Amino acid sequence: MAVEILSPSTAAFDRGRKFELYQQIDSLQEYLLIEQDRRHADLFRKNGEGLWVR
Secondary structure, rough: EEEEEEOOOOHHHHHHHHHHHHOOOOOEEEEEEEOOOOEEEEEEEOOOOOOOEE
């Protein structure tokens, strides 16, 4: 599992390009994004077909 604490200055990169790079790691199954300034988190999981779902 990869976990990112989002900050206003990096949130777009963490949700975009960095997530694209993480998706290339075969062993990675979950990606958790935690908002720093509010109570919110997004968990993405790779399903049985290899697709990332929230």
